[in-house]
Amino acid sequence: MDAHIQVKDLNVYYGKQQALKNVNIEIPKNQITVIMGPSGCGKTTLLKSLNRFLELTDGTQITGEVLLDGQNIYDREVDVTEVRKVVGLLAQRPSPLPMSIYDNVAYGMHIHRMKADRKDYRAAVQHYLEIAGLWEEVQKRLHDPATSLSIGQQQRLCLARGLAVEPEIILGDEPTSALDPISSQNIESRLLDLKDQYTTVIVTHTLRQAKRLADYVIYMYLGEVIEAGSAQEVFNNPKHERTRAYLEGQI
Amino acid sequence: MGFLRKKYWQRRHLMEAFMKLVMRVSLVIVTGSLGLILWIVIVRGLPALSWDMVTKIPEGGYYMGKGGGILNAILGSLYLAAGGTLLAMIFSVPIAMYLKTYLGDSKWGNYVRLSLDVLWGIPSIVYGAFGFTLMIALGLRASLLAGIIVLGLIELPIMTRAMDEVIRRMPVDLEHAALALGSTKFEVALRVVTRQMLPGITTAILLGFGRGIGDAASVLFTAGYTDRIPTSLMRPTASLPLAVFFQLGSPYPEVQQRGYAAALILTIIVLAVSLGSRWLSARLNKYTVK
Numbered sequence: 001m002d003a004h005i006q007v008k009d010l011n012v013y014y015g016k017q018q019a020l021k022n023v024n025i026e027i028p029k030n031q032i033t034v035i036m037g038p039s040g041c042g043k044t045t046l047l048k049s050l051n052r053f054l055e056l057t058d059g060t061q062i063t064g065e066v067l068l069d070g071q072n073i074y075d076r077e078v079d080v081t082e083v084r085k086v087v088g089l090l091a092q093r094p095s096p097l098p099m100s101i102y103d104n105v106a107y108g109m110h111i112h113r114m115k116a117d118r119k120d121y122r123a124a125v126q127h128y129l130e131i132a133g134l135w136e137e138v139q140k141r142l143h144d145p146a147t148s149l150s151i152g153q154q155q156r157l158c159l160a161r162g163l164a165v166e167p168e169i170i171l172g173d174e175p176t177s178a179l180d181p182i183s184s185q186n187i188e189s190r191l192l193d194l195k196d197q198y199t200t201v202i203v204t205h206t207l208r209q210a211k212r213l214a215d216y217v218i219y220m221y222l223g224e225v226i227e228a229g230s231a232q233e234v235f236n237n238p239k240h241e242r243t244r245a246y247l248e249g250q251i
Numbered sequence: 252m253g254f255l256r257k258k259y260w261q262r263r264h265l266m267e268a269f270m271k272l273v274m275r276v277s278l279v280i281v282t283g284s285l286g287l288i289l290w291i292v293i294v295r296g297l298p299a300l301s302w303d304m305v306t307k308i309p310e311g312g313y314y315m316g317k318g319g320g321i322l323n324a325i326l327g328s329l330y331l332a333a334g335g336t337l338l339a340m341i342f343s344v345p346i347a348m349y350l351k352t353y354l355g356d357s358k359w360g361n362y363v364r365l366s367l368d369v370l371w372g373i374p375s376i377v378y379g380a381f382g383f384t385l386m387i388a389l390g391l392r393a394s395l396l397a398g399i400i401v402l403g404l405i406e407l408p409i410m411t412r413a414m415d416e417v418i419r420r421m422p423v424d425l426e427h428a429a430l431a432l433g434s435t436k437f438e439v440a441l442r443v444v445t446r447q448m449l450p451g452i453t454t455a456i457l458l459g460f461g462r463g464i465g466d467a468a469s470v471l472f473t474a475g476y477t478d479r480i481p482t483s484l485m486r487p488t489a490s491l492p493l494a495v496f497f498q499l500g501s502p503y504p505e506v507q508q509r510g511y512a513a514a515l516i517l518t519i520i521v522l523a524v525s526l527g528s529r530w531l532s533a534r535l536n537k538y539t540v541k
Contacts, residue, residue, distance in 0.1 A: 051431065085433035095424040098447040098538045107442070108432040145538045158428070165432055 004029035004169065004199040005050060010064035012045055012054060019045045021223045023064070027216070032191065032200045034210045034231075037220035038246070043203045046220065047171050050201065051087040052080050068169075085112060088167035090175040094154035096146030097161075101138050104146045104157055105129060108165035124164060132160035133190060152183025159190060170194070172202040176209070188213060207247065211235060219243045292518055296511030304512055309478050317505045321513050323480050324494035328517070330395060330481055331474060331490055332464035335402025339410050339459050342403075344452075347414035348440045351421070364415065370408035376468035378405050383472040396484040398474025405469055406459035413458050417451030418444060425540060447539050450532035457528045461521055467492030491517040 003026035012020040020042050027033050035043045045054065052073060054060045065072045073083045085108075097104050105125045108114075115121045125142075129135040134156045138149070146157060155175065162170065172191070176184035191200055191213060204210050210217065214231040219242070227234060227243045238244045258264065303320045310319035346363075354360030382401035391397050421444055429439045445452065467490070475487030476497070491513055498510030 053427070053431070056427065056430070081433040081435055083433075084431055089431040091424070091428065091431070093424065095422070095428040096540065097425065097428060097443055098540045100538065107429070111432070111434055111438050111442070147538075147540050161432065 002029045006067040008065040013061040015059045023225050025228050029199050031215035032195050032213050033216040034214035035203045035218045036210050041220040042223040047203050051084050085165050087169045088162035090172040092174045093178045094158045096154050100143045101146050102142040105160050105164050128160040128164045132156040152179050169199045174203055292515045296515035299508040299512040321494050324489040324491045327481050327488035328464055328491040331398045334399035335406050335463040336460045338403030339406035343407055343411040346411045350415050351418045352436050352440045367408040367412050375466045379469040379472045393475030393487045394485050395481050395488040398470045401469045401473045402463040406463045410455050410459035413455035418448050449535040453528050453532040
């Protein structure tokens with residue numbers, strides 16, 4: 001397997017409570033990896049360890065390594081803003097920035113000074129809105145507030161905004177759970193379209209969504225990785241009793 | 252009606268009716284006082300309010316003179332309050348940002364907040380005396396500059412704490428959204444927090460301005476008083492609160508009436524600035540996330 005991310009001996013504590021126990025996994029490059037498991041099993045914690053979002057919560061302790069193309073993102077010398085530029089996040093609920101639709105997409109490119117002039121920014125904004133499947137709907141109202149969009153459109157805007165900083169990895173923290181079925185389907189098909197170009201890691205609690213999206217599956221239970229493997233293996237022939245029980249709906 | 256009929260005599264319904272009454276009475280007292288103040292100022296001040304009052308400087312001295320106007324005090328107050336507000340802004344915006352971005356609810360953060368609250372509560376005459384001591388130490392005389400510095404000091408804690416309270420209500424999701432794109436905390440503060448909180452920050456600045464323009468005791472020692480229009484930072488200047496104070500203290504009823512007219516002008520300025528900033532923050536509101 002061509003691993004893009006390697007997690008080694010990762011332990012995470014919130015205060016005294018241990019949220020992740022000795023996690024060792026590899027995440028394949030340019031495929032969709034789905035993290036599954038019952039509520040409170042540490043899915044989101046594992047996801048947030050990948051873009052160093054865990055440290056935003058006070059009292060979090062992290063030991064172990066997360067290697068991105070061989071570099072440990074928790075190394076002292078690492079610039080956290082660079083990590084988050086390479087590892088994009090699609091949050092559970094879309095949260096557009098307090099600015100226009102256009103500026104939302106341009107924001108990340110501006111702070112990283114990625115383009116030379118106004119024309120390049122404009123072209124890039126259009127490009128990423130097209131990729132997110134939003135351009136048609138917003139091209140005539142680019143300077144309207146982003147909050148004037150529907151929730152489903154906002155999530156696609158957040159996707160465009162995230163892609164605009166040219167990440168290699170997309171993290172999705174239950175990215176469709178706040179959306180209606182049609183918007184969910186829309187986001188899912190975007191993620192499938194993009195999977196050849198990005199390493200995608202999605203947390204979900206809907207088994208059907210996992211089956212639709214996953215190339216690779218990680219099953220977690222109570223802070224531990226119980227099973228990890230290709231989607232075919234895990235769904236059709238789970239090795240572990242717990243995984244089988246989950247897939248059959250017993251937990 | 253059957254069993255759904257409201258039972259007014261029930262304790263919880265009586266309680267609600269009573270509390271509603273208490274709230275309404277409080278509301279009437281507050282708005283009533285404001286109305287009464289405005290009424291007195293208008294009834295007593297309006298007869299003396301003339302075009303001369305706002306376009307001329309006093310004739311025959313501010314204490315005794317019955318002619319001319321109070322342009323010196325109007326301009327003086329505008330300069331003093333605008334200067335003080337600007338000075339306070341220069342320091343309060345970074346303090347509020349630092350409190351939010353780096354100190355948060357830590358021990359140090361709360362220590363800074365406590366200090367600001369204490370400063371807020373100190374009477375302005377104490378600031379005046381403090382400013383006076385400072386002036387003597389620096390060899391400064393009563394001047395527009397000294398008045399601006401002291402007003403800036405008075406406005407600083409008000410503005411900072413008001414901003415702090417506003418900025419603390421920043422939705423955490425928004426910050427995280429910006430951080431997830433690789434922003435530094437400073438970029439989040441500068442580009443996202445200020446945009447989201449602009450209406451609240453405007454209100455905080457207005458609170459400071461209102462306190463600054465209305466304050467008499469602090470400028471008494473530090474800015475002095477003069478019949479002339481201020482032309483230099485280093486010279487004394489008149490101010491509206493002191494124009495009210497001196498003219499009301501005059502033995503002549505005509506001059507007292509001019510004091511009420513000065514109070515009316517001060518009220519109109521504060522009202523105009525409030526309405527103006529409300530209009531402004533409604534426009535700035537366009538992009539904020541509710």
